[in-house]
Amino acid sequence: MKRRTFLQLSGMTAAGAVLAGCQSQNEKLIPYLVPPDEGVTPGKADYYASSCRFCPAGCGILVRVSEGRAKKIEGNPAHPVNRGKLCARGQAVLQELYHPDRVPQPLKRSGPRGSGQFTRISWQEGLALLTGSLKELQREKAADRLALVTPQLRGTLAELTTSFMGAFGSPHHLSFELLGMDWLRTANRRSFGQASLPFYDLAETRYLLSFGADFVEYHLSPVQYGYAFGRMRQGRDTVRGHFTYVGGRMSLTGASADRWLPARPGSEGTLALGLARLILVESLFDAGSLTANGLRAETLLHTLEGYDLSRVAEKTGLTHKAISEVAREFATTRPALAMAGESVAFQTNGPESVRAIQLLNLLVGNLNRPGGVYPDGGSMAGAENSFTELLSLVAAMRGDRIRVALVHGDPVHAIPPASGFQEALARVPFIVSFSSLIDDTALQADLILPDHAALESWGDAIPLAGARQAAVGLMQPVVTPLFDTRQFPEVLLATARELGGKTAAALPHQSYPEMLQGWMRKRVGRMAGQDFEALWVDLLRQGGLFETKPGQGKGYRWVPGAPLPAPEAPRFAGDEREFPLHLQVYPSTPLYDGRGAPLPWLQQLPDPMTTVVWDSWVEINPRTAADLGIGFGDLVEVTSPQGALRLPAVIYPGIRPDMVAIPMGQGQRGGGRYAKGRGVNPLALLAATIEGKDPQPAWNATRVRVSRISGKGDLVTAGHPQGSYRSELIGI
Amino acid sequence: MSNRKETIMEKMTSPYKWGMVIDLDRCTGCGACVVACQAENNVAICEKKEISEGRNMQWLRIERFWVGEYPDVRVRFLPVLCQHCHDAPCEPVCPVYASYHNPDGLNGQVYNRCVGTRYCANNCPYAVRVFNFYSHEWPKPLDNQLSPDITVRSRGVMEKCTFCVQRIRRAKEEATGEGRLVHDGEVQPACAQTCPAEALVFGNLADPQSRVARLSRSPRRFKLLEHLGTHPSVYYLKGGGREHV
Amino acid sequence: MSEPTLSAAKSAGQLNDELLSSLRPPTRRWYLLAFCLGAVVAWGLAAFIWQLTHGMYVTGKNRPVMWGFYITGFVFWVGLSHSGTMVSSILRLSQANWRRPILRAAEAMTVFCITVAGLFPLIHLGRNWTFFYMIPYPNQRGLWPNFRSPLLWDMTAITAYIIGSTLFLYLGLLPDLAVVRDRSVGWRHKVYAVLAMGWRGSAHEWSVYHKASTLMAALIIPVAVSVHSIVAWDFAVTVVPGWHSTIFPPYFVIGAILSGVAAVITLMIIIRRAFHLEEYLTPLHFDNMGKLLLVISLLWTYAYFVEVQTTWYAHEPIEWEVFSFMADRYTIPLLVMLAGNSLLPITAMCFKRLRRSIGMMLAVSLLVNVAMFIERFLIIVPSLSHKNMPFAWGSYTPSWVEISVNIAALAGFALLYTLFAKFFPIVALSDVRELEARKAGVPLGRVRVPSITGEE
Ligand SMILES: Nc1nc2c(c(=O)[nH]1)N[C@H]1C(S)=C(S)[C@@H](COP(=O)(O)OP(=O)(O)OC[C@H]3O[C@@H](n4cnc5c(=O)[nH]c(N)nc54)[C@H](O)[C@@H]3O)O[C@H]1N2
Ligand code: SF4
Numbered sequence A: 001m002k003r004r005t006f007l008q009l010s011g012m013t014a015a016g017a018v019l020a021g022c023q024s025q026n027e028k029l030i031p032y033l034v035p036p037d038e039g040v041t042p043g044k045a046d047y048y049a050s051s052c053r054f055c056p057a058g059c060g061i062l063v064r065v066s067e068g069r070a071k072k073i074e075g076n077p078a079h080p081v082n083r084g085k086l087c088a089r090g091q092a093v094l095q096e097l098y099h100p101d102r103v104p105q106p107l108k109r110s111g112p113r114g115s116g117q118f119t120r121i122s123w124q125e126g127l128a129l130l131t132g133s134l135k136e137l138q139r140e141k142a143a144d145r146l147a148l149v150t151p152q153l154r155g156t157l158a159e160l161t162t163s164f165m166g167a168f169g170s171p172h173h174l175s176f177e178l179l180g181m182d183w184l185r186t187a188n189r190r191s192f193g194q195a196s197l198p199f200y201d202l203a204e205t206r207y208l209l210s211f212g213a214d215f216v217e218y219h220l221s222p223v224q225y226g227y228a229f230g231r232m233r234q235g236r237d238t239v240r241g242h243f244t245y246v247g248g249r250m251s252l253t254g255a256s257a258d259r260w261l262p263a264r265p266g267s268e269g270t271l272a273l274g275l276a277r278l279i280l281v282e283s284l285f286d287a288g289s290l291t292a293n294g295l296r297a298e299t300l301l302h303t304l305e306g307y308d309l310s311r312v313a314e315k316t317g318l319t320h321k322a323i324s325e326v327a328r329e330f331a332t333t334r335p336a337l338a339m340a341g342e343s344v345a346f347q348t349n350g351p352e353s354v355r356a357i358q359l360l361n362l363l364v365g366n367l368n369r370p371g372g373v374y375p376d377g378g379s380m381a382g383a384e385n386s387f388t389e390l391l392s393l394v395a396a397m398r399g400d401r402i403r404v405a406l407v408h409g410d411p412v413h414a415i416p417p418a419s420g421f422q423e424a425l426a427r428v429p430f431i432v433s434f435s436s437l438i439d440d441t442a443l444q445a446d447l448i449l450p451d452h453a454a455l456e457s458w459g460d461a462i463p464l465a466g467a468r469q470a471a472v473g474l475m476q477p478v479v480t481p482l483f484d485t486r487q488f489p490e491v492l493l494a495t496a497r498e499l500g501g502k503t504a505a506a507l508p509h510q511s512y513p514e515m516l517q518g519w520m521r522k523r524v525g526r527m528a529g530q531d532f533e534a535l536w537v538d539l540l541r542q543g544g545l546f547e548t549k550p551g552q553g554k555g556y557r558w559v560p561g562a563p564l565p566a567p568e569a570p571r572f573a574g575d576e577r578e579f580p581l582h583l584q585v586y587p588s589t590p591l592y593d594g595r596g597a598p599l600p601w602l603q604q605l606p607d608p609m610t611t612v613v614w615d616s617w618v619e620i621n622p623r624t625a626a627d628l629g630i631g632f633g634d635l636v637e638v639t640s641p642q643g644a645l646r647l648p649a650v651i652y653p654g655i656r657p658d659m660v661a662i663p664m665g666q667g668q669r670g671g672g673r674y675a676k677g678r679g680v681n682p683l684a685l686l687a688a689t690i691e692g693k694d695p696q697p698a699w700n701a702t703r704v705r706v707s708r709i710s711g712k713g714d715l716v717t718a719g720h721p722q723g724s725y726r727s728e729l730i731g732i
Numbered sequence B: 001m002s003n004r005k006e007t008i009m010e011k012m013t014s015p016y017k018w019g020m021v022i023d024l025d026r027c028t029g030c031g032a033c034v035v036a037c038q039a040e041n042n043v044a045i046c047e048k049k050e051i052s053e054g055r056n057m058q059w060l061r062i063e064r065f066w067v068g069e070y071p072d073v074r075v076r077f078l079p080v081l082c083q084h085c086h087d088a089p090c091e092p093v094c095p096v097y098a099s100y101h102n103p104d105g106l107n108g109q110v111y112n113r114c115v116g117t118r119y120c121a122n123n124c125p126y127a128v129r130v131f132n133f134y135s136h137e138w139p140k141p142l143d144n145q146l147s148p149d150i151t152v153r154s155r156g157v158m159e160k161c162t163f164c165v166q167r168i169r170r171a172k173e174e175a176t177g178e179g180r181l182v183h184d185g186e187v188q189p190a191c192a193q194t195c196p197a198e199a200l201v202f203g204n205l206a207d208p209q210s211r212v213a214r215l216s217r218s219p220r221r222f223k224l225l226e227h228l229g230t231h232p233s234v235y236y237l238k239g240g241g242r243e244h245v
Numbered sequence C: 001m002s003e004p005t006l007s008a009a010k011s012a013g014q015l016n017d018e019l020l021s022s023l024r025p026p027t028r029r030w031y032l033l034a035f036c037l038g039a040v041v042a043w044g045l046a047a048f049i050w051q052l053t054h055g056m057y058v059t060g061k062n063r064p065v066m067w068g069f070y071i072t073g074f075v076f077w078v079g080l081s082h083s084g085t086m087v088s089s090i091l092r093l094s095q096a097n098w099r100r101p102i103l104r105a106a107e108a109m110t111v112f113c114i115t116v117a118g119l120f121p122l123i124h125l126g127r128n129w130t131f132f133y134m135i136p137y138p139n140q141r142g143l144w145p146n147f148r149s150p151l152l153w154d155m156t157a158i159t160a161y162i163i164g165s166t167l168f169l170y171l172g173l174l175p176d177l178a179v180v181r182d183r184s185v186g187w188r189h190k191v192y193a194v195l196a197m198g199w200r201g202s203a204h205e206w207s208v209y210h211k212a213s214t215l216m217a218a219l220i221i222p223v224a225v226s227v228h229s230i231v232a233w234d235f236a237v238t239v240v241p242g243w244h245s246t247i248f249p250p251y252f253v254i255g256a257i258l259s260g261v262a263a264v265i266t267l268m269i270i271i272r273r274a275f276h277l278e279e280y281l282t283p284l285h286f287d288n289m290g291k292l293l294l295v296i297s298l299l300w301t302y303a304y305f306v307e308v309q310t311t312w313y314a315h316e317p318i319e320w321e322v323f324s325f326m327a328d329r330y331t332i333p334l335l336v337m338l339a340g341n342s343l344l345p346i347t348a349m350c351f352k353r354l355r356r357s358i359g360m361m362l363a364v365s366l367l368v369n370v371a372m373f374i375e376r377f378l379i380i381v382p383s384l385s386h387k388n389m390p391f392a393w394g395s396y397t398p399s400w401v402e403i404s405v406n407i408a409a410l411a412g413f414a415l416l417y418t419l420f421a422k423f424f425p426i427v428a429l430s431d432v433r434e435l436e437a438r439k440a441g442v443p444l445g446r447v448r449v450p451s452i453t454g455e456e
């Protein structure tokens, strides 16, 4: 008998003896000791398949519903992108549905803009106001005075909005996201002649070289790549994939790397070409791949003359040893994979650096190969210069050429003020917001027509670069709407009907679900023949249409005569002497670009790298902090040419001494009780360094200076600041 | 009497010994499991103040350790939940059997027995027991998210990871309904279910063929604070060949 | 030990008047004192009710420091309760006659200390209203308390100690109650009559009485020792670094006796002052107590040294971490503790002059107990703050609620004492008179023989 059992029994027999005389009472006692229900009554629940559109990855979800309430969101195992897994944000979407501060019905502004004073109105009245303003534009032949601002949409919503604006006759449809993938599409078009996004076969690769591609937090398809990363490490019996991370700040992704190369910001492209040159010099490249892509080693080597080891080492601030080792490892451990990420792309030399990194994949011959990089099966095309569109819309609004702006999402918080968007939007006479919380944009709006929560909505979610095969996720309402809200597309359709004429003709659908069905019917055309109604039910049940065969898109091939990547020297806003530190603004792991901030689960989730909760912070290298007399949690002021912010400091061993970093997401004026007035919005610091003819976002090219204000940073971390350095005590 | 005896023997010797393997080489520290646990188990939402006082209620935490100095600095992530020790220090010290061992090898917690001495939490070497210092609320309509399967713990009681016992119970009820044992992988706690990297593997250690049992025999395995002899049901797998500084 | 020498044997009447002076109708000053104490207790009660209605968050406790000032108070008062047992038993058995005046006071002290101590475990419960779950009685939960839990051992030991020490006190009180009975009138007379249980003071009664009290004295010592060993087990049987230590039981007992002896010295000084017993409690007795204090303090120092030395020598990482954290975060308290429990007593008590200086003795005895409270705190809190998982380390600062409750406990103790002294003879009257009587021998031929037999 095990010691525990013995003790259990003895303990209880002792009791038993007292309880009822001498004879052992174990039979009586154990059922009591081990109660029939440990405070648990497992009930039967229903599961509804839907999709997560919290970020562009578009994972499939199953929602557990009991008693008509959504209780828990789980991953949809049938979905090719996330395979039953979910990220923290996907789990928390439930709280978007049950958020205590949701806009219960349409609102009309009653106080000055930003005051947050609104009066409740009926949908009838709300829609009347909207259509009224649009009819007015039509009457005055000023249809082009209408602007529609949305995040980057795909699928039915893209079609709907495009045809609506088209039919109405306004060119001002801005579909913009700070973290949009335009840069990657642009680079791909320049190098490979196609704007498709890459699908990296991480799971099968043996050597991963990530240039600031933070696929664990947010890059492209976090859950997909998190899954693949696990497989790369321990999914194969004999092979353990090696991982080297390049970037001035050790991101959450970088934290899992075996080797960290803290290259100077903006020098990543140079490093890539330096590696390429070494690989060519030591002729470790894949000759077949070069010929297949119509490139010759000699010409390459000739063009890369300038990138000799010592110069690259000097530019990147890395050691000769590290660079040459990585070059050899990368070239000799096949298949090896190079990824480029946002922190590289948002430099002034971003696109060229990204192309330089792609060249590495070509050199070691893993284009369209297992363990290499394929064109993504899902979204072949997409926005490539939405930043230009942003600037032209800003110009239009500045020039008072916009009279009505329909805004979906929260651009007021999520677009850097340096772009001029906020003050330009303020000049628009009539702003309509569709937010379901009174967020920063809704605060500026004259009319709020609240959208459904995701779990109350119909829709489609086309995953972004999450699989080689095409997939369309479906969204269906899992609960009856809590409030008197309406889905954004329904509102557009209703408005179109009301407007009549061309617009109505362009959008003939009676309801959004009907449009969605029709759209799906077209997509499954191939599988047609069987009765669609039945198929539709199946699709809803399994969560969407998931093809099994890889997408038809042709593989990557170097465009003949395409210029070789030549990243020029990076430029930065702010004079080096006045602003000695590089600023990196990165998407918060729990809060993403800020849309996670209203959800308490995500605010409470300790940031993985700093374990900070419910706040913003600036990460500073211990040495730099010591020089500036800054201690852990001190209140500091970060000043850039664009502005200044006050926030607590976190001493962060994983960042270059000449760099500081601040996460996005906080600093909202609205966004409900959990987000309101919490932390700071670092976008306010970013200067718009806009280059030459084709303007481009360079959000990582701002310099700052940091100074200590006081010891009262009011910083709260889940982990003990000193204990976090004592892993030896538990032997890990 | 005789059939009563059988049920007792079943209670004493169960075909299940639930356990978990946590592969530190897979774990990326993403935190999805933490939110999943909070969502599944009606774990209270804690404001900044509450956490600053060291009263966070999360049942699962990802410990983050810094090793070395710039530029040779490394980060180690360590997901820590109740280890469901087979010789659990938290159990003998509880005066009212609120913390007890169930035959499946789970360290159970009976909330309505707990009088709140907090002795168990002192004696839990892994510091995974959280105490309801506050009486927590879910402002309407946020309370709709509360799962009816599990009680909402009141102020003054101890709570902690249960290995999602409600899921285990459901699986066992279904299995017994069909007169069989629970299949490997049939029941998954919320954290393991959502972990993108599949760093968390849950299952029946009593079944030598189960995935968790096989992984628990890996040469990389170790147990947290093994020297204390708590015999945890949670095995960790060392962080692979990650360079150690 | 040498007998106290009196100028002239006092008459019984004289003695009664002097020693029962405390029973005279309360003065304004007494009311004032009682009121102040009562006010402090009321404040503590209010603080507790605040905690009861709001939740444990009003204390400074957190994860990982789940125990704080309450358990500190608990251990401290249990320790203090050893005073009575100390003198009463040890001095009784060793027949130190000068013990007689302070006997009663010391025994009463035990009863009140342990009563106060017993409150803390209830106060610190997260759900105080369910305290009865821990009491073994047939209940709807069909479940007995967990007899493997040291908290159950605590309950048992403390209950036993309360009962034991109360009996001890009552037994010693019997003859005096009779005296008071005979001197009182009206309802008081009735009450005392009942309490005196018809004591007549016959020779037979006396011999039985002596046997009983000697027996009690012998019996109460193991109880006292066991009580504090069990309290030590609350910590020793855990796996908390700094708690899990085999030396804890003896170490705790020694600590308890140290604070007990100190408390008795304080008491001696107060009684001596209050009842003008300068002739009874001469510097000689303080000298003796000083020597005792010196020995115990040396023992304590030894035990503490052994504890620290093993930690240091073994250098088990986490244990050493706990120790260094304590030395770093609580430097001042640590020094005060070492000074008060070891340095000061040992150095001062080495000198006869200091041992016989009442002022010095008062200072030392008070400081010892302040230091003892700190010692309990430093055992409990630092270990919990830096337990095995570094990431989950924390710290602790007591809240106003905890502090209030602890102060109220002290006031409550004092209040009980004041009331007791008002209604019962606080000085063991009959004991003292027995001594006197023994002196007044009767002439028998050429020799004087004691008028009555002693306990020889
Ligand atoms: N329309 C209609 N109305 C009816 C009837 C009908 O047939 N039709 N039937 C009538 C009859 S006969 C009855 S008995 C009543 C029943 O009506 P109710 O008494 O309301 O019974 P339920 O609605 O089934 O369950 C009540 C709540 O208990 C919760 N619950 C489940 N398990 C637990 C638990 O362990 N603890 C706690 N605290 N809550 C738990 C459930 O989630 C549910 O929210 O309805 C009456 N009303
Ligand atoms: S990755 Fe994006 S889409 Fe997938 S679950 Fe997380 S938030 Fe939702």
Ligand code: SF4
Binding pocket: B026, B027, B028, B029, B030, B031, B032, B033, B034, B062, B079, B194, B195, B196, B197, B198, B199, B200
């Ligand atoms: S979800 Fe998995 S990978 Fe992410 S932190 Fe938890 S255990 Fe690690």
Ligand code: SF4
Binding pocket: B081, B082, B083, B084, B085, B088, B089, B090, B091, B107, B123, B124, B125, B126, B127, B128, B129, B160, B230
């Ligand atoms: S980990 Fe802690 S709470 Fe869990 S069983 Fe072990 S001792 Fe008990």
Ligand code: SF4
Binding pocket: B093, B094, B095, B096, B097, B098, B099, B113, B114, B115, B116, B117, B118, B119, B120, B121, B157, B158
């Ligand atoms: S806090 Fe509750 S569970 Fe823990 S020991 Fe006390 S009564 Fe038992």
Ligand code: SF4
Binding pocket: B036, B037, B038, B040, B041, B059, B060, B081, B082, B160, B161, B162, B163, B164, B189, B190, B191, B192
């Ligand atoms: S097993 Fe269940 S209860 Fe335990 S940490 Fe995972 S999700 Fe939470």
